[in-house]
Amino acid sequence: MEKTENDIDSRLATRLRALRADRGLTLDGLAERSGVSRSMISLVERGESSPTASVLERLAAGLGVTLATLFAEAEREDADPVVRRADQIAWTDPATGYRRRNLSPPGYPSPIELVEVELPPGARVSYDSGTRAAIVEQQIHLLDGTIELTVGEVTHRLNAGDCLAMRLDRPTGFYNPTDRTARYIVALTTEGRGGSNAVKR
Structure with missing residues (x-):
């Protein structure tokens, strides 16, 4: 549950x-x-x-x-490498209905993190953070629907099956211009990640 x-x-x-x-x-x-x-x-x-x-x-x-x-949970050596769907943390943005789910096993030491996102019709989510303490690379793979993803001043229109690679070093925005929910997977890695106090996404 x-x-x-x-x-x-x-x-x-x-x-x-x-x-x-x-x-x-x-x-x-x-x-x-x-x-x-x-x-x-x-x-x-x-x-x-x-x-x-x-x-x-x-x-x-x-x-x-x-x-x-x-x-997420802090990394630990005894973390289970498997997490079941029912045990994955899912969170909904109260402002937009944007829903994200952490897919990666909680606490398991890994340089990769996976997140599943559902972006409702007409929803727009903007992140105005630019540079940060760690270098974060991410790729976004559209499973269903369409999104317009703005990275800095460049906007990419992504449809089902498309994949965009990007670095989190400038403001970004996600917009669903259609009347159906868009669903996509986000894969992230962070430079220098390692250990319980490492920075990560």
């Missing part, structure tokens, strides 16, 4: 506090690095706010990690 949104908010709160502590950042320090207000970060860390995808991306960039890392 999939976890509820309240469970996910609680998990996100715990994970955010741990990542911030690992990096020796105060609330003010993370606010300065992420552009997210101290009060909002405090609400998220107490599990009293359901932040949008845009806010989470800014927090991830400020921490030098990826968005998927905020929903």
Whole structure:
């Protein structure tokens, strides 16, 4: 049975506090690095706010990690290499209905992370973070539907079967211009990843 949104908010709160502590950042320090207000970060860390995808991306960039890392578990040597569908963390953006699911086995040490995304008809999700502490490479493979993906000032229209390789070093935007849900897989790697305190997505 999939976890509820309240469970996910609680998990996100715990994970955010741990990542911030690992990096020796105060609330003010993370606010300065992420552009997210101290009060909002405090609400998220107490599990009293359901932040949008845009806010989470800014927090991830400020921490030098990826968005998927905020929903992941810290790496551990005894992690199971298999995760069943029912045990994968799925989260829905309260602002757009954008839904993302961490596909990779939680806590398993690997340089690759996989995420499945569903982008509703007409939905638009924008990430305004540019450079970050770690170099993150990703590829996006469209399974169903169509999306318009803007990387910096260049927009790519992707249809089912298309794949785009990109680096997360500039603002990006995802838009579904159709009347049907788009579904795609995101594969990510992060330079220098390794160990429980490594940066990753």
